[in-house]
Structure formats: structure tokens, C-alpha cells
Amino acid sequence: MAKIEHKGKAYEVDEDGFLAKGMEEWDNGWVDYVKSIEGITDMTDEHQKVIDALQEYYKKNGIAPMVRILSKTTGFPLKRIYELFPSGPGKGACKMAGLPKPTGCV
Amino acid sequence: MPKHDTPLLDQLESGPWPSFVSDLKRMAKKKDECWDILGQLELSYKDKITHWKHGGIVGVFGYGGGIVGRYSDVPDRFPGVAHFHTVRVNQPSSKFYSSKILRQICDLWEKRGSGMTNFHGSTGDLVLLGTTTPQLEPIFYDLTHDIGVDLGGSGGNLRTPSCCVGRARCEWGCYDTQAACHNITMTYQDELHRPAFPYKFKIKFSGCPNDCVASIARSDCSVIGTWKDDIRIDQKAVAGYIKGDFAPNAGAHSGRDWGKFDIQKEVIALCPTGCMKMAGDTLKIDNANCTRCMHCINVMPRALRPGKVQGASILIGAKAPILDGAQFATLIFPFIEMSTENEFPELKAIIEKCWDWWMTEGKNRERIGESIQRVGLPTFLSVMGVEPIPQHVREPRSNPYVFWKDEEVEGGFARTVKEFRIKHNL
Numbered sequence: 143m144a145k146i147e148h149k150g151k152a153y154e155v156d157e158d159g160f161l162a163k164g165m166e167e168w169d170n171g172w173v174d175y176v177k178s179i180e181g182i183t184d185m186t187d188e189h190q191k192v193i194d195a196l197q198e199y200y201k202k203n204g205i206a207p208m209v210r211i212l213s214k215t216t217g218f219p220l221k222r223i224y225e226l227f228p229s230g231p232g233k234g235a236c237k238m239a240g241l242p243k244p245t246g247c248v
Numbered sequence: 249m250p251k252h253d254t255p256l257l258d259q260l261e262s263g264p265w266p267s268f269v270s271d272l273k274r275m276a277k278k279k280d281e282c283w284d285i286l287g288q289l290e291l292s293y294k295d296k297i298t299h300w301k302h303g304g305i306v307g308v309f310g311y312g313g314g315i316v317g318r319y320s321d322v323p324d325r326f327p328g329v330a331h332f333h334t335v336r337v338n339q340p341s342s343k344f345y346s347s348k349i350l351r352q353i354c355d356l357w358e359k360r361g362s363g364m365t366n367f368h369g370s371t372g373d374l375v376l377l378g379t380t381t382p383q384l385e386p387i388f389y390d391l392t393h394d395i396g397v398d399l400g401g402s403g404g405n406l407r408t409p410s411c412c413v414g415r416a417r418c419e420w421g422c423y424d425t426q427a428a429c430h431n432i433t434m435t436y437q438d439e440l441h442r443p444a445f446p447y448k449f450k451i452k453f454s455g456c457p458n459d460c461v462a463s464i465a466r467s468d469c470s471v472i473g474t475w476k477d478d479i480r481i482d483q484k485a486v487a488g489y490i491k492g493d494f495a496p497n498a499g500a501h502s503g504r505d506w507g508k509f510d511i512q513k514e515v516i517a518l519c520p521t522g523c524m525k526m527a528g529d530t531l532k533i534d535n536a537n538c539t540r541c542m543h544c545i546n547v548m549p550r551a552l553r554p555g556k557v558q559g560a561s562i563l564i565g566a567k568a569p570i571l572d573g574a575q576f577a578t579l580i581f582p583f584i585e586m587s588t589e590n591e592f593p594e595l596k597a598i599i600e601k602c603w604d605w606w607m608t609e610g611k612n613r614e615r616i617g618e619s620i621q622r623v624g625l626p627t628f629l630s631v632m633g634v635e636p637i638p639q640h641v642r643e644p645r646s647n648p649y650v651f652w653k654d655e656e657v658e659g660g661f662a663r664t665v666k667e668f669r670i671k672h673n674l
Contacts, residue, residue: 224442
């Protein structure tokens with residue numbers, strides 16, 4: 143496991159830059175760090191809404207929501223989610239929200 | 249990077265088949281990370297276990313798929329493969345290339361990747377094997393700006409469609425498989441690049457039931473060419489086969505002496521429906537009873553051709569075993585028009601109907617074939633707006649657990665026990 147430093151705080155991450163300990167280590171500094179590497183210029187309420195939806199769903203269900211459930215709960219079509227998170231809901235939003243790395247036949 | 253000893257892999261350099269080990273060694277002279285590919289593979293041969301870590305999430309901005317991330321679990325010993333991501337590049341229909349574009353891709357890959365490739369992945373993509381995360385965006389930039397090609401699909405989305413060689417050089421193509429494959433790929437770019445489905449979805453195009461891309465086994469939506477009218481017979485050519493002027497199966501069995509061609513034994517008796525016969529010197533086919541299996545056409549390609557009223561059958565739901573067992577695709581539409589000029593409106597309507605339903609009804613990581621198994625074929629047919637026909641089944645059900653809808657039963661399902669007890673007192 144690698145460590146990255148952002149504004150004086152250290153985070154433990156895997157090779158793909160996902161938080162190794164998940165939401166346990168997640169904080170606003172982490173959001174700021176992911177923003178800098180995932181092609182996001184300004185954090186908006188819409189970004190926050192996606193992150194909140196992902197975290198809430200994960201806390202309740204123990205898995206990340208399917209894409210269409212994320213669209214339904216946030217009201218954002220997939221196109222909007224890519225505008226907000228250029229890497230998409232998995233690599234972009236889940237990483238920023240501190241959820242575990244998506245797995246399977248990706 | 250230093251060379252590694254590879255005694256086990258070295259054994260694979262002998263024998264007549266082209267050796268991937270020799271190829272890797274040749275490339276290693278130019279790209280020395282190839283020594284580490286060989287080194288890690290040798291270690292896997294020795295340990296009998298993979299040395300790639302679990303998973304890997306990398307990609308390019310704007311897309312949710314196309315690149316398969318991979319990391320070595322022994323990066324200190326083999327730094328050349330510490331990152332070893334795979335880039336899927338969308339291939340041209342039927343994989344016809346000019347040397348110019350291959351040179352461009354090779355130049356790019358030699359500069360930014362390991363130099364190793366897979367021509368092609370099973371789904372059809374041109375696969376560039378092994379590069380590092382920082383190279384991904386530059387590779388994508390060069391591919392799209394300089395070479396004019398895009399990434400293929402990966403993840404819960406439409407995967408890269410592929411097709412047989414079709415009418416490009418096959419006389420049996422019942423529609424233009426290449427045009428269909430290209431048109432569908434271009435139409436559904438969004439579905440291909442940004443995963444929005446419960447799971448992966450593949451489309452494959454075969455020009456005839458020989459199914460040279462194995463669409464019936466390897467695609468969720470299988471488009472197989474066929475015809476509606478009579479097989480075209482050239483009786484003179486039939487006589488030529490009988491006389492021995494033409495080799496049966498275009499000489500495919502010439503490696504062994506199978507005796508003189510016997511049309512009775514090799515064609516008529518092997519017809520699955522027994523709908524053929526010789527009347528004197530004339531070959532007769534009872535086309536109403538022909539299932540268009542292709543056997544007679546395959547044996548006598550100079551004499552027999554598919555009919556003129558051509559189109560395709562649509563079969564849905566093939567998948568590999570995980571989770572609930574392997575499936576071939578199931579016939580849903582026996583015949584649709586495949587109009588290249590109109591850009592395949594019938595096929596697109598079918599694909600979109602499948603997606604509309606499966607995207608709301610499909611469970612997480614459930615292939616459409618499994619969704620159909622779960623809800624039942626009749627439910628799927630009604631979703632697709634198709635009247636059930638005998639062609640939808642190989643045989644009728646043998647169990648009597650038949651569901652009826654309320655409105656199909658006289659009096660409906662609302663009953664009171666009280667009413668029943670008037671006649672059947674306890």
C-alpha cells in the first residue's frame with residue numbers, strides 16, 4: 143500500500159488511488175485531493191449530492207449502487223454524472239466518496 | 249532491465265507452431281520490459297499461480313471503460329510490469345487492415361507501451377498489452393487525434409460489437425454484416441463508452457447460420473443471417489459435383505481419401521429434415537420443410553446458394569456459465585429485414601426494447617439471458633411485443649405448472665370460501 147500526502151495529511155491508498163481504509167479515513171481533504179487528480183475544476187453542490195448519495199447507499203447496503211440507482215436518487219442522468227466526474231461514477235465519484243474499488247469484469 | 253532465466257518458457261520455443269516466447273524475446277531486444285513479462289510468467293509457471301494483483305481501475309477522462317488495469321504482485325522483482333494495463337482498441341469490421349494503420353498503431357505502442365499485443369481479443373478488440381497509468385491519456389490522445397480510432401468497451405456496458413467477414417468475401421452473407429456492425433457500433437457509442445447497464449451486453453453479427461463469429465454462443469444479442477424463399481439451385485453444377493468435376497465442400501476434406509462424392513450419402517441422407525431428393529438427374533428441395541441449416545450449401549457451394557429474400561434471425565441471451573449456467577441464445581425474432589440503406593431500423597428497435605426492459609428489470613450483474621430465465625420467456629416475449637409462436641421453443645413444456653392471467657380465466661381469481669361451502673359442506 144502506498145501513502146499519499148495532501149496538504150499535510152497522509153492517506154493510505156492502493157495502486158489505483160482508492161482509499162485503502164475506505165470511509166474510515168475519508169475527509170474533506172481527501173475530496174480536495176481527488177478533485178485535483180480526476181479532472182474536476184470546481185466542487186459544486188451537485189458533486190456533493192453524488193458523494194452523499196454514494197456514501198448513504200454504501201453505509202446502508204454495504205455495496206455501491208448500480209448506475210441507474212445513482213441516477214434515480216440524485217436525479218442526474220449519466221451524462222450529467224460524467225460532466226461532474228469525467229472518469230465516471232466508478233473511478234471518479236466512488237473514489238472521491240471513499241468507497242471501495244469497483245471489482246469484477248471491468 | 250536484466251534478462252531472467254526462463255528454462256520452462258524456453259521449452260516452448262521448440263515445435264512447429266509460432267512460439268509466443270520467441271516473439272517476446274525478439275521484442276525484448278527493443279523493449280526491455282518484455283524481459284520482465286517473461287520473468288514474471290516464468291515465475292508463474294514455477295509457482296503455478298498468477299502474479300497479477302486483483303482488479304485495477306484505470307481509464308481515460310470521459311469514458312467509464314476501455315482499459316483494463318493490471319498490477320504485478322511482485323513489482324520489485326519485475327519493475328517492467330509493475331503497471332501492465334491493457335488498452336482495448338475498437339477494431340474495423342471483420343478486421344480488414346491496411347499496413348499503414350497497423351504501422352501507426354505499432355509506432356504508437358512501441359513508444360508508449362510494451363510492444364506486445366493481442367490480435368485480437370475474443371470480443372474482437374485490437375488489444376494493446378501492457379502500459380503504465382501516466383501513458384493512458386497520451387495513448388488515447390494519439391489514437392483519436394493521429395490514427396482516428398477509438399477505444400473498445402469494458403465494464404457494464406455495450407461491449408465492442410463484431411462480425412463475420414460477410415459479403416466482403418463470402419457468397420453466403422445474407423446481409424451486410426460489416427455495415428450492420430459498424431452502424432450499430434457508431435449508433436451506440438454512448439452505451440459503449442459509459443457503463444449504464446446492469447452488466448455487460450454483447451452484439452455479434454453473422455451473415456448465415458454457419459455463424460463464423462459464434463454469435464449464438466458469445467453474444468447477448470445474436471444477429472444471424474437467413475433467407476425466406478427457395479434455395480437457388482444450379483442443376484448443371486449439381487451434375488458437375490456428381491461427375492466429380494468439383495470437390496465437395498470446396499475441397500475441405502481433401503487431406504484424406506473419402507472415396508468418390510456420393511450426393512445421396514453426403515447431402516440428401518444428412519439433411520436434418522429429409523427434405524431433399526434426386527428426381528432423375530434433378531436435385532429437388534422441398535423448401536417449406538428446409539430449416540436452412542446450410543449443410544447442402546456448404547457441401548456444394550458452386551451449385552446451391554441461399555435464397556434471394558434475405559434478412560436475419562435475432563436470438564437473445566447467450567452467456568458463459570457464471571452465475572447460473574451457460575446459455576446459447578434463444579430465438580426471439582425468426583426473420584427481420586436488415587436494410588443497410590435504412591440503417592437497420594428493425595434491429596435498432598429490438599436492441600433498444602431489450603435495453604429499456606433489462607436496464608430497469610435486470611439485477612446487478614445479471615446478464616439479459618439470466619433475466620429472461622428469471623422472469624420466463626413468455627414475459628420477455630410480451631415485453632418485446634412478440635406473439636408467441638411454435639418457433640420460440642424446441643419443445644413444449646413437460647410440466648403442468650402453467651400460469652394464467654386473471655383475465656384469461658372465466659370469472660377471474662376472486663372467489664369466496666363461503667360460496668364454495670354452499671355446495672361442499674363440511
